[in-house]
Each structure stands twice: as C-alpha cells, then as structure tokens.
Amino acid sequence: MEAVKEESDGSIWEGYVDWRKRPAAKGRHGGMIAAGFVLGVEVLENLAFLANASNLVMYLRKYMGFSPAKSANHVTTFMGTAFLLALLGGFLSDAIFTTYYVFIFSSFIEFLVRLI
Template sequence: MLAASFLLAAEVLENLAFLANASNLVLYLSKFMHFSPSTYANIVTNFMGTTFLLAILGGFLADAFITTYSLYLISAGIEFKVSYHHS
C-alpha cells in the first residue's frame, strides 16, 4: 500500500509539472513571441499530443524490443543532445 501511494503521488506531481510547463508555454508564446491565440493554441496542442504519442511509442519499444533502462538512456541522450544544441 505504501508503494502504491508513492506511485500515485509521483504521478500526480508529474502531471502537475507537465501542465505547468504547458501553461508557461502558452504565456511565453503569447507575451514574448507575440503569436495569435489560434497559433499558440495549435503549437501547445501539438506539443502535448506529441508528448503523449512518444510516451506510447517509448512504452512499446521498452516492452517489445529493448529494456526499460536502455530506452531511458537513449531518451536521455536524445533529450540532452537536443537541449544542448538549442541552448
């Protein structure tokens, strides 16, 4: 029961962080980038949809072909490379 409670709390906090990032993206695109509401709404929904679809793809790859740990290392490497490249 303790482990299930921990996982539930971690999932709630993860979702809160994800939604906070999405709302910050809305503010950034509207206030600093000066996009129209239809444009930034489209960008944010594309971001959220891509995130959810990549999570499904990652779960499939981890279950079918490679281990979860290996997929985590590959994903972290891609994220590091992309974030390092853009900063």
Template structure:
C-alpha cells in the same frame, strides 16, 4: 513439498523480485507505501504538466508575439509529443528494462523539470 510451496505462496510473490533480485516478500515489498508513492508522483506530474501547458500558451502569445491560434497549436504539438514519449517509455520498459527502473528514471526527469 506441498507445505513448502504453500509457505512460499503466503510469504512471497511468485516471479517477483526486489531491486537486488531477491524474492519479493509480501510484508516488506509493495503495499500501500509503494502505491502512495506512485499516486503522489502521478498527481504532481499532472499538475505540473497542465500548469506549464496553460502558461505556455500565454507566454507564446504575450512575450513571443505569436497569434493565439499559433501558440495553441504549438502547445498541442508539445503535449502530443510528450504523450507519445510515454509510448517510448512503455516500449523501453517492456523490451529492455523493468518498469520499475523506467518509472524511477521518468520520475527523476520530471522532478528535475
């Protein structure tokens, strides 16, 4: 019995499953490949978000004829709403879905943007 538990500890993670709800195995699931995917998505998301926010201030002031102070307020309101939506994603991932599904949905929405 002890040998079977030790073998499971070495080959898999206790309590973790893959997308088909099979036990996760150390050599096959997670690791550097998954971490690299998460890192790349986060870097690209931050680049896109900050580039859009800075360009939005110029767009609002130049083409929409808003004063620079008002356009900056609108952009900070937009950024605040976007950051608060991250809390909604956290609530959904903790209460209703897994964080993996929420992350994939968020990455898909971000790539469509």
C-alpha cells in the same frame, strides 16, 4: 527457520527482491502504501506538466508574438507529441529493448536536441 515458513506459505514473491537483495515478502513490500505513493507522484508530475504548458501558452503569446489560437495550437501539439512518445518509449522498452537501452537512446536524443 522463518524463511522456510514464509516460502511454504507462499508469501514470497518469486523473482523479486527488496533494496537489500532479500526476497520480497507479500505482507511487507509493495501494497497500497507503495501504490498510493506512485499515484501521488504521478498526479504531481501531471500538475507540473500542465502548469508549464499553460505558462508556455502565455510565453508564446506575449513574448513570441503568436496569436492566442496559434500559441494554444502549438502547445497542444507539443503535449500530444510528448504523451505519444512516452507511450512509444514504454512499448519499446517492454516489448523489444530493455529499459536501460531505451533510456540511453532517449538521453542521447535529448542531448542532441539541446546542442541545436
């Protein structure tokens, strides 16, 4: 009886389910708490990426013998490539392929790079 009432109010998201495969209700699923969690994870991910990039500059300068300008240039080129490839992967997974196929292809490329 409750499900019929929710459907008539329009509070069920059509085509979306929760982790137990039940219809997702607008008042119980998603919202600002979930968006805040995703935003917090993104901020922490970017902080970790930038911390690794600054450590990479120091590594290239100290252990690999690059000049400070050259090591910073290599790291910014790496960062730009990483961000652009993320955009390309997102576009390909949304527009052409499914997310699963893009993930498998990216994993295969990463595996090949690690072999080299």
